[in-house]
Amino acid sequence: MKTPFPPLELPTRLLHGPGPSPVAPSVLEALAKPCIGHMDPEFMRAMNEIREMLQAVFETENEMTLACSGTGSAGAEMLADNLVEPGDKCVVCVNGVFGGRFAEKCRRAGGEVQTLNATWGEAFDQDALVDLVGELKPKVMMIVHAETSTGVHQPIDKLGEAVHQNGGLLLVDCVTSLCGVPVKIDEWQIDGAYSGTQKCLSCPPGLAPVTLSERAMHKVNNRKHPVNSWYLDLTLVGNYWSGSRAYHHTAPVNMNYGLHEALRLILEEGLMKRFERHRNAHELLKVQLEERGIEYASDPLNSLPQLNLVKVPERLKDEAAARRALLEEHHIEIGGGLGELAGKCWRIGLMGHGAREENVGKIVEALDAVAPV
Numbered sequence: 001m002k003t004p005f006p007p008l009e010l011p012t013r014l015l016h017g018p019g020p021s022p023v024a025p026s027v028l029e030a031l032a033k034p035c036i037g038h039m040d041p042e043f044m045r046a047m048n049e050i051r052e053m054l055q056a057v058f059e060t061e062n063e064m065t066l067a068c069s070g071t072g073s074a075g076a077e078m079l080a081d082n083l084v085e086p087g088d089k090c091v092v093c094v095n096g097v098f099g100g101r102f103a104e105k106c107r108r109a110g111g112e113v114q115t116l117n118a119t120w121g122e123a124f125d126q127d128a129l130v131d132l133v134g135e136l137k138p139k140v141m142m143i144v145h146a147e148t149s150t151g152v153h154q155p156i157d158k159l160g161e162a163v164h165q166n167g168g169l170l171l172v173d174c175v176t177s178l179c180g181v182p183v184k185i186d187e188w189q190i191d192g193a194y195s196g197t198q199k200c201l202s203c204p205p206g207l208a209p210v211t212l213s214e215r216a217m218h219k220v221n222n223r224k225h226p227v228n229s230w231y232l233d234l235t236l237v238g239n240y241w242s243g244s245r246a247y248h249h250t251a252p253v254n255m256n257y258g259l260h261e262a263l264r265l266i267l268e269e270g271l272m273k274r275f276e277r278h279r280n281a282h283e284l285l286k287v288q289l290e291e292r293g294i295e296y297a298s299d300p301l302n303s304l305p306q307l308n309l310v311k312v313p314e315r316l317k318d319e320a321a322a323r324r325a326l327l328e329e330h331h332i333e334i335g336g337g338l339g340e341l342a343g344k345c346w347r348i349g350l351m352g353h354g355a356r357e358e359n360v361g362k363i364v365e366a367l368d369a370v371a372p373v
């Protein structure tokens with residue numbers, strides 16, 4: 001029978017917002033490989049390789065490293081649900097959207113949450129945070145490494161040691177940082193980190209890479225209360241990823257193929273080269289935008305190469321219309337401001353496969369058309 005629904009026909013867009021980012025053709029091909037069973041030994045082999053490659057990009061030897069089903073937010077929830085016990089003192093740093101969301105996840109997991117707040121667009125002073133950790137002695141401390149809502153690149157290398165000296169765990173949101181700027185889980189003594197496939201890994205949204213230290217797993221294994229979420233219970237999910245391989249939920253098989261290929265491309269390029277490529281694309285964009293009177297709005301000393309927070313040029317009367325024209329006439333997506341920055345700022349992503357000179361050229365050319373000087 002003929003349906004009134006023809007197959008989807010989709011435009012090709014250049015994705016330069018806050019995510020998803022451009023996906024390499026070989027990743028799309030990997031997604032289209034034949035679906036096999038989630039208990040098939042060949043799939044188990046792919047999972048093992050994914051774990052090994054995730055350990056390489058997280059720069060960790062953590063055994064508990066896996067791809068959580070769901071987007072970056074699922075990874076955040078996996079950490080909050082498993083590492084926060086009712087009554088735990090949680091200190092969450094908030095200087096944008098994503099810290100605020102993590103605070104809410106900790107509250108829902110039963111934590112006693114205290115937020116530390118900084119102006120949106122500014123990084124926290126790490127030394128001041130180290131002093132506060134000594135005073136507050138949190139069981140769980142959380143900070144966002146790359147705040148996608150503001151473009152802030154947060155220094156975090158000294159926090160782990162301070163949190164450990166006071167008997168707590170350090171959790172970090174690495175959704176936008178992983179594979180765009182260095183993330184050194186072991187060297188920085190981070191106990192739990194989560195990311196997402198759709199930012200600098202350049203794979204479509206659908207999986208959340210997660211890694212936990214032995215210290216963090218000790219807490220998970222000695223919980224007094226069962227984890228509230230059954231789906232995200234690390235003991236159950238972890239058994240499927242390494243231990244007994246017991247069925248828990250069906251892994252998103254083809255998404256894992258996509259992640260496998262995305263990670264393979266990253267390691268083939270080399271992390272250092274990849275970080276350099278992000279920096280170069282960012283510097284080129286910055287020069288070209290500033291030549292056109294478009295100013296940066298993020299902390300100048302702590303700004304991310306992969307997420308460029310810029311002020312909407314004053315000459316533009318309707319910023320939403322300009323973004324719509326970029327999308328519809330030029331097939332380029334950029335992001336609007338989020339939360340407090342809505343209507344005032346744009347977020348131009350140069351993530352993963354999209355962090356290239358030719359993409360910068362296309363973005364600037366299209367901006368010249370929709371927001372002429």
Ligand SMILES: *Cc1c(COP(=O)(O)O)cnc(C)c1O
Nearest residue numbers: 071072073098146148175176196
């Ligand atoms: C995108 C993002 C998230 C959420 O990821 P989803 O894939 O949208 O669930 C969390 N934290 C940061 C910093 C992000 O950029």
